[in-house]
Amino acid sequence: xxxxxxxxxxxxxxxxxxxxxxxxxxxxxxxxxxxxxxxxxxxxxxxxxxxxxxxxxxxxxxxx
Numbered sequence: 694x695x696x697x698x699x700x701x702x703x704x705x706x707x708x709x710x711x712x713x714x715x716x717x718x719x720x721x722x723x724x725x726x727x728x729x730x731x732x733x734x735x736x737x738x739x740x741x742x743x744x745x746x747x748x749x750x751x752x753x754x755x756x757x
Contacts, residue, residue, distance in 0.1 A: 694718070695716050695717060695718055696716070696717070696718070696719075696748050696749075697714065697715070697716050697748070697749040698714070698715050698716075698717060698720060698723035698746040698747060698748055698749065699712060699713070699714055699715075699746070699747050699749060700712065700713045700714075700715050700723050700724055700726075700727040700744060700745070700746045701713075701743075701744070701745050701746075701747075702727070702728075702731075702739040702740065702741070702743055702744050703739065703740055703743035704738050704739050704740070705738065705739070705740055711731070711735070711739055713726075713727035713730065713731075714749075715727050715746070720746040720748070721746075723746040724741075724744040724745075724746050727744070727746075728741050728744065
């Protein structure tokens with residue numbers, strides 16, 4: 694069953710993280726989907742090994 698995850702990646706120089714909202718079957722799939730959707734420019738600036746996925750629970754997410 695698909696769930697909603699917030700996936701965060703840190704950049705190589707450790708400034709602002711990049712966040713994705715992803716619907717996937719599990720955490721690993723969510724990280725892989727976000728990484729692929731980021732594209733080549735994103736992948737150069739961010740570190741895939743820093744990828745973290747957190748399942749969203751009931752409620753709302755405020756995106757700034």
